[in-house]
Amino acid sequence: xxxxxxxxxxxxxxxxxxxxxxxxxxxxxxxxxxxxxxxxxxxxxxxxxxxxxxxxxxxxxxxxxxxxxxxxxxxxxxxxxxxxxxxxxxxxxxxxxxxxxxxxxxxxxxxxxxxxxxxxxxxxxxxxxxxxxxxxxxxxxxxxxxxxxxxxxxxxxxxxxxxxxxxxxxxxxxxxxxxxxxxxxxxxxxxxxxxxxxxxxxxxxxxxxxxxxxxxxxxxxxxxxxxxxxxxxxxxxxxxxxxxxxxxxxxxxxxxxxxxxxxxxxxxxxxxxxxxxxxxxxxxxxxxxxxxxxxxxxxxxxxxxxxxxxxxxxxxxxxxxxxxxxxxxxxxxxxxxxxxxxxxxxxxxxxxxxxxxxxxxxxxxxxxxxxxxxxxxxxxxxxxxxxxxxxxxxxxxxxxxxxxxxxxxxxxxxxxxxxxxxxxxxxxxxxxxxxxxxxxxxxxxxxxxxxxxxxxxxxxxxxxxxxxxxxxxxxxxxxxxxxxxxxxxxxxxxxxxxxxxxxxxxxxxxxxxxxxxxxxxxxxxxxxxxxxxxxxxxxxxxxxxxxxxxxxxxxxxxxxxxxxxxxxxxxxxxxxxxxxxxxxxxxxxxxxxxxxxxxxxxxxxxxxxxxxxxxxxxxxxxxxxxxxxxxxxxxxxxxxxxxxxxxxxxxxxxxxxxxxxxxxxxxxxxxxxxxxxxxxxxxxxxxxxxxxxxxxxxxxxxxxxxxxxxxxxxxxxxxxxxxxxxxxxxxxxxxxxxxxxxxxxxxxxxxxxxxxxxxxxxxxxxxxxxxxxxxxxxxxxxxxxxxx
Amino acid sequence: xxxxxxxxxxxxxxxxxxxxxxxxxxxxxxxxxxxxxxxxxxxxxxxxxxxxxxxxxxxxxxxxxxxxxxxxxxxxxxxxxxxxxxxxxxxxxxxxxxxxxxxxxxxxxxxxxxxxxxxxxxxxxxxxxxxxxxxxxxxxxxxxxxxxxxxxx
Numbered sequence: 001x002x003x004x005x006x007x008x009x010x011x012x013x014x015x016x017x018x019x020x021x022x023x024x025x026x027x028x029x030x031x032x033x034x035x036x037x038x039x040x041x042x043x044x045x046x047x048x049x050x051x052x053x054x055x056x057x058x059x060x061x062x063x064x065x066x067x068x069x070x071x072x073x074x075x076x077x078x079x080x081x082x083x084x085x086x087x088x089x090x091x092x093x094x095x096x097x098x099x100x101x102x103x104x105x106x107x108x109x110x111x112x113x114x115x116x117x118x119x120x121x122x123x124x125x126x127x128x129x130x131x132x133x134x135x136x137x138x139x140x141x142x143x144x145x146x147x148x149x150x151x152x153x154x155x156x157x158x159x160x161x162x163x164x165x166x167x168x169x170x171x172x173x174x175x176x177x178x179x180x181x182x183x184x185x186x187x188x189x190x191x192x193x194x195x196x197x198x199x200x201x202x203x204x205x206x207x208x209x210x211x212x213x214x215x216x217x218x219x220x221x222x223x224x225x226x227x228x229x230x231x232x233x234x235x236x237x238x239x240x241x242x243x244x245x246x247x248x249x250x251x252x253x254x255x256x257x258x259x260x261x262x263x264x265x266x267x268x269x270x271x272x273x274x275x276x277x278x279x280x281x282x283x284x285x286x287x288x289x290x291x292x293x294x295x296x297x298x299x300x301x302x303x304x305x306x307x308x309x310x311x312x313x314x315x316x317x318x319x320x321x322x323x324x325x326x327x328x329x330x331x332x333x334x335x336x337x338x339x340x341x342x343x344x345x346x347x348x349x350x351x352x353x354x355x356x357x358x359x360x361x362x363x364x365x366x367x368x369x370x371x372x373x374x375x376x377x378x379x380x381x382x383x384x385x386x387x388x389x390x391x392x393x394x395x396x397x398x399x400x401x402x403x404x405x406x407x408x409x410x411x412x413x414x415x416x417x418x419x420x421x422x423x424x425x426x427x428x429x430x431x432x433x434x435x436x437x438x439x440x441x442x443x444x445x446x447x448x449x450x451x452x453x454x455x456x457x458x459x460x461x462x463x464x465x466x467x468x469x470x471x472x473x474x475x476x477x478x479x480x481x482x483x484x485x486x487x488x489x490x491x492x493x494x495x496x497x498x499x500x501x502x503x504x505x506x507x508x509x510x511x512x513x514x515x516x517x518x519x520x521x522x523x524x525x526x527x528x529x530x531x532x533x534x535x536x537x538x539x540x541x542x543x544x545x546x547x548x549x550x551x552x553x554x555x556x557x558x559x560x561x562x563x564x565x566x567x568x569x570x571x572x573x574x575x576x577x578x579x580x581x582x583x584x585x586x587x588x589x590x591x592x593x594x595x596x597x598x599x600x601x602x603x604x605x606x607x608x609x610x611x612x613x614x615x616x617x618x619x620x621x622x623x624x625x626x627x628x629x630x631x632x633x634x635x636x637x638x639x640x641x642x643x644x645x646x647x648x649x650x651x652x653x654x655x656x657x658x659x660x661x662x663x664x665x666x667x668x669x670x671x672x673x674x675x676x677x678x679x680x681x682x683x684x685x686x687x688x689x690x691x692x693x694x695x696x697x698x699x700x701x702x703x704x705x706x707x708x709x710x711x712x713x714x715x716x717x718x719x720x721x722x723x724x725x726x727x728x729x730x731x732x733x734x735x736x737x738x739x740x741x742x743x744x745x746x747x748x749x750x751x752x753x754x755x756x757x758x759x760x761x762x763x764x765x766x767x768x769x770x771x772x773x774x775x776x777x778x779x780x781x782x783x784x785x786x787x788x
Numbered sequence: 789x790x791x792x793x794x795x796x797x798x799x800x801x802x803x804x805x806x807x808x809x810x811x812x813x814x815x816x817x818x819x820x821x822x823x824x825x826x827x828x829x830x831x832x833x834x835x836x837x838x839x840x841x842x843x844x845x846x847x848x849x850x851x852x853x854x855x856x857x858x859x860x861x862x863x864x865x866x867x868x869x870x871x872x873x874x875x876x877x878x879x880x881x882x883x884x885x886x887x888x889x890x891x892x893x894x895x896x897x898x899x900x901x902x903x904x905x906x907x908x909x910x911x912x913x914x915x916x917x918x919x920x921x922x923x924x925x926x927x928x929x930x931x932x933x934x935x936x937x938x939x940x941x
Contacts (some may be wrong), residue, residue: 039871039872040872040903041903042869042872042873042874042875042902042903042904042905042906043902043903044902104902104903104906104907120872123871123872124845124846124871124873125846125871126871126872126873127869127871128869128871129869279904279907282907285906375806474832693908696900696902698901698902698903698906698907699906699907700906700907700910701907701908702907702908703907703908703909705908705911706910706911
């Protein structure tokens, strides 16, 4: 029998999407539906003096203009803190600004009209009088004594701080043969999903039921949020996430606009649609990163890492995001430092600051690219001062493949990783000796190429450790209902969700293998709280590992049920039977005894012919919560080859390599798609993507004309290899892979650029590495040489 | 954003000075001006329709004249709100100096924009502001050159 786990299968929905038959929230139109547009603060900070809606109210098509007094009263304010982040503060947030505006783009009024165009025309006529004041934009300045408050609801501008420290860290630095250090700046960027945020809230006063069609990754989380914040019984709230055009973490946060649509629908008792346009996406989607990190690394004379000491400053906007907070990224930055290496001692300090910009929060590979870039840039400097080759210094320091379980200096527990095997594999793929020879030859022609590598770990399959322990109502478990239809087909309704990565396809593969059918016979339903069991859904790389295991166990439960029924029908011991190729087969002879179709027919239409007491229900439910390790870490290593034009500062990314170990691979094609997409979302902010603000807190490149996203022609070939170290915490053995590419792509690229610039003594420590910054680095190095 | 420049006007400083405080001249000179009301000697409110790149909006704003040294210099500060398009605010120091056949007017302005104007039109603002300034002075200069129209009797 062919197993489908481990086979490449195309995404089940790819053909439908290509044919234009996708069904996204932005495609949906409900009867009597109204359209919402938000009037936004053009200022980063100020006092709302007056909102004059009189002219706008007369505008054609306008149904209602809602202001804070009416709208905010409908919705309990939300607070973006978690209990396990001790001492964290964040002022409450409501749908519309009431007295104070806190960032450019914050909604201050909501126009409801018969069409989006009419609502936009009316929004033009709303006059907002804001008495502006000096905004807090710079993170370091925000934390200085006497700094003005970014948000007058906060005690000060310190949202959260944390310190991790091993007892001997000072001694480690004191005894070190070498200490390398550097400061890094990681720019703000954003998700730029193909489909923007979209919601249609539909409150039916006759039944008291709220249905929200919502382009999100986490329908159950939003069911809970809507129920609690709008005072509705949970059972009356249904959230449907149909096709979702990319999410990357950005669509699991609570936003003012979505809450506004729900409130407006309850007030107007009609469906209210809000779909962000691209300009609004830049102003209101969460941004990511924005870290200033100072790092030091101590080494002994042989180049062995003794300790790291890092200081991360993360300005996150005027409030912390809800319900996952804006402190989680910084928290992961300081915990992931040095993670691939044997590093006995460590100090990591985090300061999360309020400022008057749109909030930052979780986006693909939360914290990983920062921790990885800092660690790997310091390892690269360590290689320089110790005279070791980049591969050699890593070989000396990466945790040995037979040294597990291992606990990192920051307290992470690693079940089993394959760093050394990954490094060896990467060396084979990249052939660094040939690259060095090429580099030397080309330098003579004035062509500057460089390569860099970066090891990483990725946090996947989180249990309750991420959010549950902090009091967040975010499910750490998932559920599946698997049933056999009367024709012997299989249906699986599962709580993990699909945003284009192929969740439904892999779930079908996993279920198919448990029931001895081809995946084509398994249909999968996701993304609807009314038709799927409750669960955490898809984030933090838990879809395959936790969702897959849930599906596997549910599938096995149904298998037992089918075999028991078959045993009764065939008068055979179920233990002598198994499922294969759509039939019940005799284990001993391999002979097909009865088809699933026949079992379905009997169980459905002729249960009267079954022996008494035989359970003919062919629907089972199973919930699975990860146990054992708090997370299943994955690991890997990436390599980057670039060519820097030292006259223009323009970089050509020539090649990228990834060796990755995500445990059991369910679908190699989709795993590689995840890695490639992840690499592109790592290289984007390394070279192109940045949300640029001026000193007044104005976003100055908030459109796709000015904000650069990587296109196919800028991206290199990405060569991928795998090592499989399944987790033993589950039967399936799969770990996550969605963030692996993003985790280390930028780090490898930064090392590559700096390798190319080595003859000039120039070094980049800021992303994105734009041509201007590269020329500045070259210029600084030139001045250093001529005027030391 | 800083904007500096000068303009040679074919009228004596007293005439230019008077025109700077003349509602009718200003209304004609300000590009896209739909209405201009003089509240006092030194305060005006205006509605101006402007297009900056893809953003077009009707700005409602106030202009105040201060630091007045009659016949020589003053500071014009203004703030306009264009609704969802954003806002513009700024101040310009204007100085007049007599020249052989007229007046040299120098301006030194600092302008800030916000909202959609900043996020979408940022790259175009410098060029547009220069264009609008040029248009203002061309109009202003033309208005000065015209003989005073006879008002209704």
